[in-house]
Amino acid sequence: MNRTGSGRIGLLIVNLGTPDAPTAPAVKRYLAEFLSDRRVVEIPAIVWQPILRGIVLNTRPRKSAHAYQQVWTDEGSPLAAITKRQTSAIAEHFGDRLVVDYAMRYGNPAIGDRLEAMKAAGCDRILIAPLYPQYCGATTASVQDAAFAALGKMRWQPAIRTLPSYYDDPAYIGALKASVEASLAALDFTPDALVASFHGMPERTRTLGDPYADQCLETARLLGEALGRPLNVTFQSRFGRAKWLEPATDTTLAALPGQGVRKVALFAPGFSADCLETLEEIAIRGRETFLSAGGTNFAYMPCLNDGAAGLEMLEILLTRELDGWLAPS
Ligand SMILES: C=CC1=C(C)c2cc3[nH]c(cc4nc(cc5[nH]c(cc1n2)c(C)c5CCC(=O)O)C(CCC(=O)O)=C4C)c(C)c3C=C
Ligand SMILES: [Fe+2]
Numbered sequence: 001m002n003r004t005g006s007g008r009i010g011l012l013i014v015n016l017g018t019p020d021a022p023t024a025p026a027v028k029r030y031l032a033e034f035l036s037d038r039r040v041v042e043i044p045a046i047v048w049q050p051i052l053r054g055i056v057l058n059t060r061p062r063k064s065a066h067a068y069q070q071v072w073t074d075e076g077s078p079l080a081a082i083t084k085r086q087t088s089a090i091a092e093h094f095g096d097r098l099v100v101d102y103a104m105r106y107g108n109p110a111i112g113d114r115l116e117a118m119k120a121a122g123c124d125r126i127l128i129a130p131l132y133p134q135y136c137g138a139t140t141a142s143v144q145d146a147a148f149a150a151l152g153k154m155r156w157q158p159a160i161r162t163l164p165s166y167y168d169d170p171a172y173i174g175a176l177k178a179s180v181e182a183s184l185a186a187l188d189f190t191p192d193a194l195v196a197s198f199h200g201m202p203e204r205t206r207t208l209g210d211p212y213a214d215q216c217l218e219t220a221r222l223l224g225e226a227l228g229r230p231l232n233v234t235f236q237s238r239f240g241r242a243k244w245l246e247p248a249t250d251t252t253l254a255a256l257p258g259q260g261v262r263k264v265a266l267f268a269p270g271f272s273a274d275c276l277e278t279l280e281e282i283a284i285r286g287r288e289t290f291l292s293a294g295g296t297n298f299a300y301m302p303c304l305n306d307g308a309a310g311l312e313m314l315e316i317l318l319t320r321e322l323d324g325w326l327a328p329s
């Protein structure tokens with residue numbers, strides 16, 4: 001057996017994860033793993049686990065499964081389908097210079113399994129790329145924890161790099177600008193306001209030193225500058241009773257018509273792929289909230305997904321992180 005390694009380079013794209021099916025049992029399995037992550041719910045396990053097992057996992061899966069059913073596609077969960085397409089496009093771009101795969105932080109395919117598979121395929125250098133533009137302990141750090149926990153079980157570890165957050169990267173801001181401008185040009189109305197909705201976090205994580213909220217605000221400032229018009233920044237998907245980052249997307253959508261904003265276009269720059277939180281919470285429920293509060297026109301503009309602007313951005317960011325590893329094309 002050759003024990004010198006074959007010197008291949010791996011790229012592991014990672015996103016949050018999603019249930020395997022839009023059913024209550026599948027959602028329950030997914031939420032049990034997701035909401036047991038101490039990076040996501042920072043309440044001592046002795047207090048949180050009885051609440052999670054006794055209440056949350058007996059009530060939320062049925063409600064969430066119903067929400068997933070509204071957005072499920074022939075290719076499965078939108079987040080999974082889009083991540084697969086992003087991975088195929090990136091694999092095609094890099095060709096045989098890289099072994100490209102994807103994993104999910106929760107559910108399947110698991111980060112540890114895919115790292116093992118890359119190692120078995122001869123990768124001795126791996127770039128792990130969590131597709132979160134803004135750094136957050138609950139997302140970026142959680143992916144890194146899971147990857148390093150898996151590496152901790154290997155005798156012969158590959159060398160590792162991780163993709164840093166890219167909230168202010170000109171390639172990201174440029175891709176968002178191109179994508180938003182294309183979506184705006186296709187609308188049959190002119191919005192009075194543009195709303196940039198980011199996933200929320202408990203407010204205390206900001207005081208504890210998480211840069212997430214500030215990175216979201218900086219993304220919105222830079223993008224507003226690039227678009228030549230200010231953005232209304234909001235935070236969505238509140239969970240639990242603690243105070244979360246404000247202003248909340250749903251309360252903003254309910255208030256805007258009363259402030260004279262009757263036509264709104266909303267997008268979610270912090271999500272690299274459309275998912276339950278954008279397609280159900282915003283494009284379906286957010287629209288209802290806005291229209292029933294007196295709004296006349298509502299548009300949800302899609303995430304970068306596997307569109308040309310988003311893929312070109314990823315190629316730029318990934319090529320930069322692979323500097324010195326990758327032979328020039
Ligand atoms: C304490 C709870 C949660 C924190 C903190 C949180 C942070 C966080 N999440 C994302 C991105 C996504 N979240 C998604 C779904 C989702 N999020 C939570 C809870 C917290 N998220 C739950 C319970 C769920 C599941 C759905 C539900 O029951 O409401 C998704 C979509 C997944 C999908 O399958 O489509 C994404 C993406 C970020 C970026 C973030 C912190 C910055
Ligand atoms: Fe979430």
Ligand SMILES: [Fe+2]
Pocket residue numbers: 237276277281
């Ligand atoms: Fe949600």
